[in-house]
Structures are given as structure tokens and as C-alpha cells.
Amino acid sequence: MHRILMALCVSATWALAADKLTAPQLIDLVRTNPAKLQEALLATLGQERIHNGTALIGRGPDFIWAVESASRPVLMVDDAPGPAMLQIAATNNWYAVGKLTAGTGHEFEYRIDGKPFGGSKDVSAFGPESYPKPGVPTGKLSEQLVHTSKIYDGMKSDYWIYVPAEYDPKTPAALMVFQDGRGYTRRESEGNLFDVLDNLIYEKKIPVMIAVFIQPGNVHEGTPIYKELQELIARMPPSNERPGAAPRATRQNVRIPQGMIRSLEYDTVSDRYVKFLRDEFLPEAIYSKYNVRKDGYSHAISGSSSGGICAFNAAWQAPADFSRAISWFGSFMSIQQVPNYGGQAYPAMVQRDAIRNIRVWLQDGENDQLTWPMQSLNMANSLKEHGYDFHFSYGFGTHNSAQGRAEFPQSLTWLWRGYDPAKTEQAFEQDPAEAAKPLFRVRVFNRDHGPE
Numbered sequence: 049m050h051r052i053l054m055a056l057c058v059s060a061t062w063a064l065a066a067d068k069l070t071a072p073q074l075i076d077l078v079r080t081n082p083a084k085l086q087e088a089l090l091a092t093l094g095q096e097r098i099h100n101g102t103a104l105i106g107r108g109p110d111f112i113w114a115v116e117s118a119s120r121p122v123l124m125v126d127d128a129p130g131p132a133m134l135q136i137a138a139t140n141n142w143y144a145v146g147k148l149t150a151g152t153g154h155e156f157e158y159r160i161d162g163k164p165f166g167g168s169k170d171v172s173a174f175g176p177e178s179y180p181k182p183g184v185p186t187g188k189l190s191e192q193l194v195h196t197s198k199i200y201d202g203m204k205s206d207y208w209i210y211v212p213a214e215y216d217p218k219t220p221a222a223l224m225v226f227q228d229g230r231g232y233t234r235r236e237s238e239g240n241l242f243d244v245l246d247n248l249i250y251e252k253k254i255p256v257m258i259a260v261f262i263q264p265g266n267v268h269e270g271t272p273i274y275k276e277l278q279e280l281i282a283r284m285p286p287s288n289e290r291p292g293a294a295p296r297a298t299r300q301n302v303r304i305p306q307g308m309i310r311s312l313e314y315d316t317v318s319d320r321y322v323k324f325l326r327d328e329f330l331p332e333a334i335y336s337k338y339n340v341r342k343d344g345y346s347h348a349i350s351g352s353s354s355g356g357i358c359a360f361n362a363a364w365q366a367p368a369d370f371s372r373a374i375s376w377f378g379s380f381m382s383i384q385q386v387p388n389y390g391g392q393a394y395p396a397m398v399q400r401d402a403i404r405n406i407r408v409w410l411q412d413g414e415n416d417q418l419t420w421p422m423q424s425l426n427m428a429n430s431l432k433e434h435g436y437d438f439h440f441s442y443g444f445g446t447h448n449s450a451q452g453r454a455e456f457p458q459s460l461t462w463l464w465r466g467y468d469p470a471k472t473e474q475a476f477e478q479d480p481a482e483a484a485k486p487l488f489r490v491r492v493f494n495r496d497h498g499p500e
Contacts, residue, residue, distance in 0.1 A: 151175035
């Protein structure tokens with residue numbers, strides 16, 4: 049077994065008075081004071097999660113999690129048996145201690161009386177680059193700012209700007225844009241993106257860069273963009289209507305769901321969003337305030353789900369503006385239906401259209417929703433077959449950022465490898481080691497095979 053996990057079990061009668069502990073403290077308690085372990089686990093992990101078999105906590109490669117069972121549970125980790133679980137005397141509580149490979153995502157579940165129980169497909173094991181390091185200066189995040197668009201006329205976008213400690217206004221910095229930006233702005237969260245940026249910039253593994261975290265826009269009645277979305281609803285194909293629904297043409301005045309503008313921005317296969325960034329947002333929000341390079345060689349863009357296809361779409365539509373892209377479980381699907389059928393067309397477009405000079409990191413998990421994994425595999429094979437400089441990271445996860453966050457130091461280092469501030473362009477070529485590998489292939493693993 050190449051990965052080991054740890055598990056701990058707790059009963060519903062454990063005391064509630066203990067303080068919450070960190071994973072290292074809990075693991076140390078197993079060795080130094082096991083009598084206090086029950087109450088500490090309950091206080092830290094919570095009775096409900098322990099009862100359901102989903103409770104876990106870790107730091108770096110060291111994890112601890114808990115389950116309650118009347119019979120001996122078997123811990124399965126990444127499709128392999130985990131360490132044997134140990135029972136707390138005179139209880140139905142079980143525990144084990146071990147390690148996970150850091151810097152990627154994992155899964156686990158229990159087998160109780162031969163049946164699967166609890167677990168998670170989305171376990172992040174963070175490496176050292178994802179935690180604060182002594183002596184590494186920290187950058188600063190701005191307050192929430194607002195941009196009003198003309199390209200999406202009347203749309204207001206919240207955004208934040210992160211400036212690393214090494215930024216010098218006399219020296220132009222690189223730039224990276226993150227979609228769905230609010231989700232990254234809590235520095236206290238484990239595996240925080242800001243810690244990764246601070247560490248990698250300080251260690252000179254990536255260039256000094258300004259990071260921009262932008263939310264999908266907000267739209268309000270009476271604005272041109274709101275009216276555009278109403279017209280878009282009226283033009284959507286009727287095939288997605290439920291039986292008995294009123295024809296769309298009679299519903300132009302319907303209220304617009306807030307998520308619809310996100311889909312219009314992120315899922316639409318066109319150059320509109322990248323024009324929004326290039327022609328109005330970046331000049332107003334960034335270039336007017338910071339000394340930032342404007343060459344696409346020094347620009348990267350990242351996102352997840354619809355934000356993931358958005359990142360790829362920006363690079364594909366305008367490689368001279370964004371030559372580097374990270375797409376976590378990108379929605380290469382038929383989500384945006386007007387004016388086209390969305391990102392499911394991209395694998396064929398990559399095969400058919402002129403090659404773009406871009407570098408792309410793709411990530412997805414085998415438990416992603418619907419046919420997302422197949423589309424990601426199609427994207428990876430299309431990029432591979434046509435010689436693109438790409439990397440495909442395929443794990444266990446669902447439609448979730450656990451694996452992407454754990455791998456973020458690796459993906460950033462890969463994305464910016466070889467960066468030379470003396471250059472303004474580079475011809476990206478597929479790594480010979482990747483070129484020597486076969487295409488990605490799949491097998492059906494979650495269906496029964498043959499007769500009973």
C-alpha cells in the first residue's frame with residue numbers, strides 16, 4: 049500500500065468539555081494520554097460526523113479520523129486496505145494512525161460487516177508549501193472592491209487584489225487572475241492559496257505576481273445586461289422546458305437567477321469575457337494602480353468548474369493575453385445554450401482548429417458529476433494528440449476543489465516553470481516525457497459485469 053491513513057472512533061457518550069485540538073495534538077494524545085482521547089476527538093471532530101463515518105482531520109501527511117461501529121471496521125484508503133483499526137477498550141470506538149501522500153487528493157471509506165460506510169472522495173493532504181513558513185514575508189489582500197462593466201453593461205463585479213511582499217513598483221510584476229475569487233480570500237483556511245503564493249514567490253519558484261480574485265457579476269433590474277439575460281431566456285431552446293411550462297416567449301419579464309450571469313460570463317464559448325478582462329477590468333482595476341506586465345507570457349488565469357472552462361476559454365480565445373491556464377474540474381459541458389451550446393465543443397475545437405501557444409493544467413476526479421470526467425479525458429487527449437504543453441491530473445474526487453487545492457503548489461510551479469522576466473514570449477512545447485506516454489483510456493468500474 050503506497051498511502052496510509054489513520055482512523056479513530058468515538059462513541060456518542062464522550063464528554064463535550066474538551067477544547068478543539070489540531071491534528072498533531074490529537075495524534076500526540078494517542079501516544080501520551082489516551083485516556084483523554086475520546087473527549088478530545090468528540091470536541092474536535094463532532095459527534096455527528098463521527099457517527100456518520102465522515103470525520104477526519106489532518107496536517108501535512110498526518111491524518112486522524114473517527115468512526116463508531118459495533119463490529120470491527122475495515123479502513124479502505126485510495127482503493128487499498130488501510131492500517132488495521134484498534135478498539136478503545138470497553139467501547140464501540142476504533143482508531144488507527146498513519147500517513148497520506150502529501151500534495152494531492154485522496155479518498156477513504158469503511159467496510160463494516162462487508163458493506164461500505166461513511167468516507168469521503170475529497171480529502172486534501174497539503175504539502176509544506178501550503179502552510180506558512182518561518183521567515184517568509186506575507187503579502188496583503190485589499191478590501192473588497194467593485195467594478196462596473198460596459199461590456200456586460202451594468203454588471204457589477206466584486207474583486208480583491210493580492211500584492212506579495214516582494215512587489216516593487218519599479219519592476220513590472222506578472223499577473224494571475226482567479227475566477228470565483230471570494231472563495232480564496234480566507235487566509236486562515238488550511239492550504240490557503242496566499243500561503244502558497246508567499247512561499248513560492250519567496251523561493252523564486254514562480255515570479256513576483258499580482259493576484260486578482262474576481263467574483264461573477266451582480267445584475268440588477270433595469271440595466272442593459274439584465275434585459276439581455278431576459279432575452280436570452282426567451283431564446284433558449286424549448287427542449288429543456290418541463291411539460292406544461294409556459295412558452296419562453298411569454299416570459300421575457302421573468303426574474304433572472306443570479307447564477308445566470310456567471311454562466312453567461314464563464315460558460316460561453318466566445319471572446320467576450322477575455323475582452324472584459326483585457327479591455328476594461330484590468331486597465332481600470334490593475335494597470336492604473338500597479339506596475340504589471342501586459343504580455344500574455346506573463347499572464348495566467350485559473351478557475352474551477354465553470355470558472356475552469358472560463359480560464360481555458362480565455363487562453364484559447366486570446367493566447368496573446370493569457371498564455372497559461374489552470375482548470376480544476378472544468379465544465380466542458382453544454383451548460384450555456386445561447387448563443388451556442390457551450391464547452392462540450394472544446395475537445396473537437398482543440399482537434400480541429402489552429403494550435404494556440406498556451407500551457408494548460410487540467411484536473412478532474414473520477415467521481416465528478418454526470419459526464420464531466422469523460423469530457424476532461426477528451427480534453428486531455430485532444431491536447432495531447434496535438435502537441436500541447438499540458439498536464440492532466442486525474443484523481444478520486446467529486447465536483448470539488450480538494451485535489452486542486454492540495455496540488456496547487458505543484459500546478460503553479462509547473463505552470464510558471466522556465467519563466468524568464470527578460471522575455472515577452474515563449475513557444476510552449478509538449479514535454480518529451482508526456483509525448484512518450486499513451487493516450488488516456490478508461491474502463492467502466494462502477495457497473496456490474498456479466499450475469500449474477
